[in-house]
Amino acid sequence: DSGVTQTPKHLITATGQRVTLRCSPRSGDLSVYWYQQSLDQGLQFLIQYYNGEERAKGNILERFSAQQFPDLHSELNLSSLELGDSALYFCASSPEIGLAGTNEQFFGPGTRLTVL
């Protein structure tokens, strides 16, 4: 158990809908990352937050948005869903950014999104 929690574990919805994925980082971790794992794109970085502020954006669609709340949990909002958004969405957390050393990212169990 990495200490990172994600809910829900599975989500099935229809095209055009909007969903919210939730992540709670490990206790004390300030940095949260979202990744998308799909069959055709592999594992891709979406967005990073640090202590409530957005730090970096990757290949995140405009239909997707995220935020990190004062209690450090994060939510990833996906709207106008398309079939191609079906994927496993991971949240990861790490203590700080920019430090030398491992700075391992601890991954949550993922949310499997199926868009029908």
Add this chain to the structure above:
Amino acid sequence: AQKITQTQPGMFVQEKEAVTLDCTYDTSDQSYGLFWYKQPSSGEMIFLIYQGSYDEQNATEGRYSLNFQKARKSANLVISASQLGDSAMYFCAMRELIGNTDKLIFGTGTRLQVFP
């Protein structure tokens, strides 16, 4: 831009044998970190081992070791004494650290199957 290449889509190994999973990387940075993660069929991402670019010795963690050849830009994972439970996808990743951005770039993965 940084890039990770895993050229082995699938590998087979007999139980108790050793296996090497290949990973090459491309970066112009002098300081970088390389990671290996395991993803079993249940989907979670499990951190295995880390190698820093300035580490003089190859990293080891139990049955996992990293064969780091800096000049060749390779960071192969060696699993000794394979077990049936090692059957999973294995991802090589590089840490990209630019300013306050700290994210992982993943390879496409290698599916390892261990047979009795």
